Amino acid sequence: MATLDGQTGRYPMLGWQKRPKVGLHEFVWVARNWGEIGFAPESEPNLVDFSKDGHIDIYDLMMLGESWWQDLPARDAFEPDEDFSSGQLPSGWQAGGDAGWLITQHAEDYAIRSEQIGDSQCASITLTRDTRFLGRISFDYLVSSEEGFDGLAFVIDGEPQAKFSGETGWQTCSFEFTPGEHTFTWSYCKDSYWQAGNDMGMIDNIQFTEE
Numbered sequence: 655m656a657t658l659d660g661q662t663g664r665y666p667m668l669g670w671q672k673r674p675k676v677g678l679h680e681f682v683w684v685a686r687n688w689g690e691i692g693f694a695p696e697s698e699p700n701l702v703d704f705s706k707d708g709h710i711d712i713y714d715l716m717m718l719g720e721s722w723w724q725d726l727p728a729r730d731a732f733e734p735d736e737d738f739s740s741g742q743l744p745s746g747w748q749a750g751g752d753a754g755w756l757i758t759q760h761a762e763d764y765a766i767r768s769e770q771i772g773d774s775q776c777a778s779i780t781l782t783r784d785t786r787f788l789g790r791i792s793f794d795y796l797v798s799s800e801e802g803f804d805g806l807a808f809v810i811d812g813e814p815q816a817k818f819s820g821e822t823g824w825q826t827c828s829f830e831f832t833p834g835e836h837t838f839t840w841s842y843c844k845d846s847y848w849q850a851g852n853d854m855g856m857i858d859n860i861q862f863t864e865e
């Protein structure tokens with residue numbers, strides 16, 4: 655079996671350069687047929703991994719193998735599609751409403767948080783994704799707000815999916831979507847009076863998986 659490229663810290667890659675995100679069944683097929691596919695150690699190394707661009711490389715296969723070993727669902731081994739680890743708001747995220755969202759640090763990690771807003775205002779951020787599969791979006795959120803009155807709403811294509819309010823601590827949630835283009839919006843909104851806690855919402859680790 656090929657080994658990791660220790661000099662660059664990058665990983666060799668297996669084909670499918672121009673494909674959209676590869677489904678789990680294809681991923682499993684490649685893993686099962688690993689020995690027959692062939693692998694050129696001198697081939698172009700690739701920085702990005704399966705969860706980010708649909709390419710399957712040896713690192714992804716190692717993670718898949720680990721997940722099998724632990725008898726866990728394979729997708730638990732995937733990395734998030736967006737974890738804000740660059741420390742900058744990634745392109746494609748559109749601010750809206752009365753204010754937007756900003757990169758913020760929590761512990762030794764980056765996430766995004768709603769900008770400070772006044773009463774009766776909303777800070778919103780939207781991500782658009784064209785997906786070719788029936789899927790599920792999951793993300794981590796933290797809300798610190800006046801419970802029941804101010805909070806974070808998650809909306810898909812204008813349809814509210816959930817509202818989180820009060821002191822939530824970090825939680826994870828997930829929602830289904832159909833194939834096609836969708837807008838995913840996170841809005842921290844306040845009613846006309848009062849505030850509590852840190853008065854904001856945070857999100858992190860956005861992940862798209864095929865159902």
Ligand SMILES: [Ca+2]
Pocket residue numbers: 737738739763764765858859
């Ligand atoms: Ca993060």
Ligand SMILES: [Ca+2]
Pocket residue numbers: 800803804844845846847848849
């Ligand atoms: Ca309020």
